[in-house]
Amino acid sequence: xxxxxxxxxxxxxxxxxxxxxxxxxxxxxxxxxxxxxxxxxxxxxxxxxxxxxxxxxxxxxxxxxxxxxxxxxxxxxxxxxxxxxxxxxxxxxxxxxxxxxxxxxxxxxxxxxxxxxxxxxxxxxxxxxxxxxxxxxxxxxxxxxxxxxxxxxxxxxxxxxxxxxxxxxxxxxxxxxxxxxxxxxxxxxxxxxxxxxxxxxxxxxxxxxxxxxxxxxxxxxxxxxxxxxxxxxxxxxxxxxxxxxxxxxxxxxxxxxxxxxxxxxxxxxxxxxxxxxxxxxxxxxxxxxxxxxxxxxxxxxxxxxxxxxxxxxxxxxxxxxxxxxxxxxxxxxxxxxxxxxxxxxxxxxxxxxxxxxxxxxxxxxxxxxxxxxxxxxxxxxxxxxxxxxxxxxxxxxxxxxxxxx
Amino acid sequence: xxxxxxxxxxxxxxxxxxxxxxxxxxxxxxxxxxxxxxxxxxxxxxxxxxxxxxxxxxxxxxxxxxxxxxxxxxxxxxxxxxxxxxxxxxxxxxxxxxxxxxxxxxxxxxxxxxxxxxxxxxxxxxxxxxxxxxxxxxxxxxxxxxxxxxxxxxxxxxxxxxxxxxxxxxxxxxxxxxxxxxxxxxxxxxxxxxxxxxxxxxxxxxxxxxxxxxxxxxxxxxxxxxxxxxxxxxxxxxxxxxxxxxxxxxxxxxxxxxxxxxxxxxxxxxxxxxxxxxxxxxxxxxxxxxxxxxxxxxxxxxxxxxxxxxxxxxxxxxxxxxxxxxxxxxxxxxxxxxxxxxxxxxxxxxxxxxxxxxxxxxxxxxxxxxxxxxxxxxxxxxxxxxxxxxxxxxxxxxxxxxxxx
Numbered sequence: 001x002x003x004x005x006x007x008x009x010x011x012x013x014x015x016x017x018x019x020x021x022x023x024x025x026x027x028x029x030x031x032x033x034x035x036x037x038x039x040x041x042x043x044x045x046x047x048x049x050x051x052x053x054x055x056x057x058x059x060x061x062x063x064x065x066x067x068x069x070x071x072x073x074x075x076x077x078x079x080x081x082x083x084x085x086x087x088x089x090x091x092x093x094x095x096x097x098x099x100x101x102x103x104x105x106x107x108x109x110x111x112x113x114x115x116x117x118x119x120x121x122x123x124x125x126x127x128x129x130x131x132x133x134x135x136x137x138x139x140x141x142x143x144x145x146x147x148x149x150x151x152x153x154x155x156x157x158x159x160x161x162x163x164x165x166x167x168x169x170x171x172x173x174x175x176x177x178x179x180x181x182x183x184x185x186x187x188x189x190x191x192x193x194x195x196x197x198x199x200x201x202x203x204x205x206x207x208x209x210x211x212x213x214x215x216x217x218x219x220x221x222x223x224x225x226x227x228x229x230x231x232x233x234x235x236x237x238x239x240x241x242x243x244x245x246x247x248x249x250x251x252x253x254x255x256x257x258x259x260x261x262x263x264x265x266x267x268x269x270x271x272x273x274x275x276x277x278x279x280x281x282x283x284x285x286x287x288x289x290x291x292x293x294x295x296x297x298x299x300x301x302x303x304x305x306x307x308x309x310x311x312x313x314x315x316x317x318x319x320x321x322x323x324x325x326x327x328x329x330x331x332x333x334x335x336x337x338x339x340x341x342x343x344x345x346x347x348x349x350x351x352x353x354x355x356x357x358x359x360x361x362x363x364x365x366x367x368x369x370x371x372x373x374x375x376x377x378x379x380x381x382x383x384x385x386x387x388x389x390x391x392x393x394x395x396x397x398x399x400x401x402x403x404x405x
Numbered sequence: 406x407x408x409x410x411x412x413x414x415x416x417x418x419x420x421x422x423x424x425x426x427x428x429x430x431x432x433x434x435x436x437x438x439x440x441x442x443x444x445x446x447x448x449x450x451x452x453x454x455x456x457x458x459x460x461x462x463x464x465x466x467x468x469x470x471x472x473x474x475x476x477x478x479x480x481x482x483x484x485x486x487x488x489x490x491x492x493x494x495x496x497x498x499x500x501x502x503x504x505x506x507x508x509x510x511x512x513x514x515x516x517x518x519x520x521x522x523x524x525x526x527x528x529x530x531x532x533x534x535x536x537x538x539x540x541x542x543x544x545x546x547x548x549x550x551x552x553x554x555x556x557x558x559x560x561x562x563x564x565x566x567x568x569x570x571x572x573x574x575x576x577x578x579x580x581x582x583x584x585x586x587x588x589x590x591x592x593x594x595x596x597x598x599x600x601x602x603x604x605x606x607x608x609x610x611x612x613x614x615x616x617x618x619x620x621x622x623x624x625x626x627x628x629x630x631x632x633x634x635x636x637x638x639x640x641x642x643x644x645x646x647x648x649x650x651x652x653x654x655x656x657x658x659x660x661x662x663x664x665x666x667x668x669x670x671x672x673x674x675x676x677x678x679x680x681x682x683x684x685x686x687x688x689x690x691x692x693x694x695x696x697x698x699x700x701x702x703x704x705x706x707x708x709x710x711x712x713x714x715x716x717x718x719x720x721x722x723x724x725x726x727x728x729x730x731x732x733x734x735x736x737x738x739x740x741x742x743x744x745x746x747x748x749x750x751x752x753x754x755x756x757x758x759x760x761x762x763x764x765x766x767x768x769x770x771x772x773x774x775x776x777x778x779x780x781x782x783x784x785x786x787x788x789x790x791x792x793x794x795x796x797x798x799x800x801x802x803x804x805x806x807x808x809x810x
Contacts, residue, residue: 064789064800066800067800069808072809343769
């Protein structure tokens with residue numbers, strides 16, 4: 001029996017409620033220039049008080065030194081080991097999810113560019129002069145009207161920002177092991193889609209037919225007269241959190257990528273606003289409807305990537321002010337953490353362990369008195385894989401039966 | 406995807422430099438008689454200062470209670486899980502590497518004794534009266550001149566200390582699952598080499614032919630008139646650190662066994678002297694040539710095995726005095742640790758976690774103020790497998806790409 005099978009067998013439906021509050025990129029680092037982290041410097045009295053009534057620890061998204069992208073980092077928080085190959089989700093799929101496209105298992109998604117080719121068919125601009133988003137939307141509508149199906153494969157096209165768009169192929173026996181058609185340079189022809197395994201041959205053929213039809217459709221455009229396809233990837237079938245943990249989960253996230261990843265594991269996507277306050281209100285509004293809530297706060301990560309510690313601290317302080325309203329809902333289990341660290345000195349995601357807090361009546365609070373990297377390193381939960389927190393949440397919520405007699 | 410495959414996919418070449426300074430057998434234990442460890446008692450101001458600017462932790466060479474030999478302990482430091490069966494390296498191979506023999510994947514190596522048999526062919530001395538090393542060398546030359554090949558298998562013989570020598574069989578389709586011919590007692594005949602699996606049958610036959618020819622060659626010797634073979638083992642093909650981590654590694658070690666293990670994982674062996682000072686100078690002399698340096702200090706272990714804590718402390722203090730010269734080279738990542746513990750009260754290797762220090766600009770230093778077992782137990786890295794440190798080094802050196810989008 002695998003560990004996954006054990007959890008599936010032992011988990012049970014109850015009325016208790018779990019909240020997973022994720023501040024994206026929460027973790028920080030100490031450097032010589034900035035010897036305190038944002039969590040150490042921020043004014044977060046409510047989080048610190050909660051820490052003294054909780055058990056703390058740290059979570060590792062993928063492995064000790066692996067810096068995860070948002071996809072793997074969130075799958076791990078949802079209880080799915082991200083290195084397990086069944087959970088690999090490629091660039092095209094993530095881009096589609098980031099545009100709020102509803103994907104189905106088996107769909108092949110690709111990130112595409114509008115591009116410019118000259119009279120000889122050679123690429124002169126891989127981004128079609130960075131056409132405005134409105135023009136991208138017009139061209140995607142045009143392509144949609146001309147290319148609805150190739151053989152029995154449905155073609156779904158959605159515009160992104162500027163020259164970027166996504167194409168999804170939906171049908172049977174599709175696979176995504178196909179090279180990019182973008183040669184990454186100009187003055188040459190774009191590459192044909194070539195399958196790297198036999199399972200992807202049919203998909204590569206359809207991609208080449210799509211490219212031919214698209215180029216034909218676009219031939220009178222002055223700038224966006226060609227397309228490039230990258231990041232071919234298939235949405236794998238992933239057992240839902242309902243199947244795996246008997247949960248009825250909901251997602252509250254203001255950014256589409258996180259809604260997309262949540263939808264892949266079967267969460268109900270609740271519509272919400274862009275502001276953190278609105279997200280917290282959405283939680284209260286839907287409190288009776290679900291037993292698991294994933295509440296995602298994006299901008300801690302954005303400010304980390306900008307190298308802006310003060311901005312990151314402001315978001316932490318905003319969450320801190322909203323925390324009492326969440327506690328008023330009396331969740332049976334509240335977990336507060338990040339998907340990964342985004343230390344402002346690094347201006348990027350990193351591999352460092354992420355602060356983690358778990359609050360429940362039976363969590364057995366430790367001696368920690370604040371919510372930050374150092375206190376979490378002393379916490380009684382120790383340092384554990386991110387994908388273990390669901391198991392702890394289920395246990396603290398009374399949703400896991402005893403293993404064996 | 407396995408974790409190993411993931412690291413291989415994500416690691417990339419950069420100009421940054423990593424130093425792994427290993428004090429062999431570094432870890433110690435507290436006992437009622439000696440309530441402080443050698444690291445706690447030694448005068449190591451430079452190491453302690455560095456600790457306050459680093460992140461500390463502890464490493465476990467193989468498993469919580471497993472006491473490793475030097476082979477597995479070093480493979481683990483180099484990023485290879487030593488319990489993974491492909492990395493098993495048997496006694497014969499380690500003995501050969503310890504004599505500075507250059508082995509090739511597929512070679513079968515054995516530890517041999519010269520022994521004495523009586524007129525009936527019964528063993529009367531399993532060590533041939535502990536003949537002097539010079540006599541061993543003469544006899545090995547004699548055997549080499551008489552036995553160069555058996556069938557198409559090359560026979561390579563090298564003298565060790567006293568009655569000990571090594572025989573390596575080099576050829577196709579060899580395998581090492583063969584019992585020892587040493588019966589471990591006298592008054593009986595030595596045992597024939599017997600294969601324990603069909604893949605080893607040919608090798609056992611060649612070993613028996615070797616023994617017959619050797620006994621024939623030695624029959625007029627008064628003491629060393631027979632040979633015993635033990636520890637048959639094959640050098641597996643192990644992917645190099647270059648293949649696995651895209652590193653260009655070098656080894657600086659004054660003892661041959663460590664050079665041997667390093668050569669198995671593809672390190673360039675730099676020639677150096679027997680003194681620690683000479684080893685540090687070798688590092689500086691070759692600084693521009695490699696991106697990973699393994700610097701091995703042997704005698705902390707030797708004094709541990711002798712039950713001599715003061716001797717062990719003296720070596721630690723010697724390393725401490727040399728540390729500033731290493732820091733002057735400005736390694737991007739410096740790791741200081743041991744391969745395993747060798748507590749003087751135990752006079753042997755042990756299973757205890759080993760102190761570990763990692764220094765880089767983005768290591769996120771913790772609140773530790775000294776480099777010893779207790780401070781390392783409080784360090785923010787926690788207690789991790791030894792084979793995880795390479796991953797941390799690569800991350801801190803900026804040599805690992807992000808995992809997923």
